[in-house]
Amino acid sequence: MTHYICKGGCGGVSDEAGVCQTESCPNHYELLEECDCADGKHGMKNDAAGEDAPMVVKDSNGTELKDGDSVVLIKDLTLRGSSTTFKRGTKVTGIRLTGNAEEVDCKLGGSAIVLRTEFLKKV
Ligand SMILES: [Zn+2]
Ligand SMILES: [Zn+2]
Incomplete structure (x- = not known):
């Protein structure tokens, strides 16, 4: 299914065309790019480069989420x-x-x- 992603590094994904909503993102308010990947990786290489970077899970506002959060x-x-x-x-x-x-x-x-x-x- 076609979706729209932000290439600014915020990880923003939307089902509809639009602009990046993440205030802290360098691409804030820039148009999202169309993507139709099926694996959720948006064509990005997922190799060694990012391997030792700790995964940060963020909510829609860019606030970090942790186990047990509400x-x-x-x-x-x-x-x-x-x-x-x-x-x-x-x-x-x-x-x-x-x-x-x-x-x-x-x-x-x-x-x-x-x-x-x-x-x-x-x-
Ligand atoms: Zn963004
Ligand atoms: Zn994608």
């Missing part, structure tokens, strides 16, 4: 493969980091789900 959803999210929708503003407690800086694991509505950090705000 976040709120900043948009309505529909659970893939179901009709369950979690409303914007829903609080999620006890998130767990994954190996992917753009995703966190959590429990919501009794099920274990994966949330994209771009839709989260730390509380």
